[in-house]
Amino acid sequence: MKEGPDIALIGALIGDPARANMLTALMSGKALTASELAGEAGVTLQTASSHLSKLETARLIRLRKQGRHRYFSLSGDDVGSVLEALMGLAAKYGHTRARTGPKDPALRKARVCYNHLAGELGVRLYDSLKKHRHIREKDDEVLLTDAGSVFVRSFGIDITTLGHARRPMCRSCLDWSARRTHMAGSLGIAFLDRFYDLGWAKRVDGSRVVSFSPQGEENFLKTFQL
Template sequence: MKDGPDIARIGGLIGDPARANILSALMSGKALTATELAVEAGITGQTASSHLKKLMEGGLLTQAKQGRHRYFTLAGPEVGTTLEALMGLAANKGHLRTRTGPRDPAMRTARVCYDHLAGDMAVRIYDSLETRGFLTTSSDAGGIALTETGEAFLATIGVDLLPLKAARRPMCRPCLDWSERRNHLAGAVGAALLSRFQQNKWLRREPDSRVVHISQKGDAELKALFPI
């Protein structure tokens, strides 16, 4: 491909196993130090610094300095959405890591995908919003949008849409869920919903993990709010 976006460069950056592990670790949405990312990738600190430099130059990571430490995060929600879609493609084609563990079922039930909810419950929420006419197709960057009834519904559960509309980020975006292989909701609304569920204490983040635990009350409330 002579003209157009250079997907080969992006593919090369993501395709290295160590860099893939670094990017996957940052899918939790948390900022991590180079030392922490070296541990996640199973590499030395010096090697991690080299990989981090390449990822930053490629526009996939950003860093912030605090005291003597540098903290790294994904460069934006579009990076997280792309990584989740690649995970879904890999799972669909049978390219799975052989190591499994007790966290795997929990990851499939509910997890953080950068800054929004993913997993079985997130897919349920997306399906419920769509089948009830709260989402519609759109020519905007996200490809989908809230209907008037959708906006009214979110207001009833305490989601303030005014600051979200003022931001440059797409309000709604479908994100292919790697475990369910169907869409969950990303974008500003997806992030706002995760934040609201946490405020209500329906969800609890597992420390140093993407896993999200849904309380018994939260499970009942979410299923009532988002029926299928």
């Protein structure tokens, strides 16, 4: 028997301490690797792997392969909402716990990821475009909307030269520091080039750091608001 009725399956998933720790660690919106999640949960990598596969088949989390890393993140806002609601209930007669802090200074703020902008400002670029409906996420793809085309053109980027590439113009990219989605693809490259052309930013010698001028950063923040 043991007919698993609706919410019991999900409850059981959340009910294991190791998995609960992993899920709360993912509540930040960051994507984490299996090793990191294992550390968060206080279990070995094998155990973590088992848990993660269960969470993924239940569609609570989402896997993105990048190189030899596997980045896990919550599969959607609704999952986060449920976890938050549960934390609210738990707060009635339980405790919460703190998270660990970040590290690394300038690289976290803005850096090159292959050939596009990553780091906090890269994430901001992506989030801002998404908020103003200039891009749309469709499953794994990222699409430029009509309004987005207008905006991009007005920003001084020639889309026609981008379009002829066979690869998708927009891609979302995930990288360490911020562990959030940011703008990649040919459009991501074009944006970064445009920032160089406008004199907003320039690369720092041998480093991956992208250095924004004070004025450039101000313009950037004004252009890509949240």
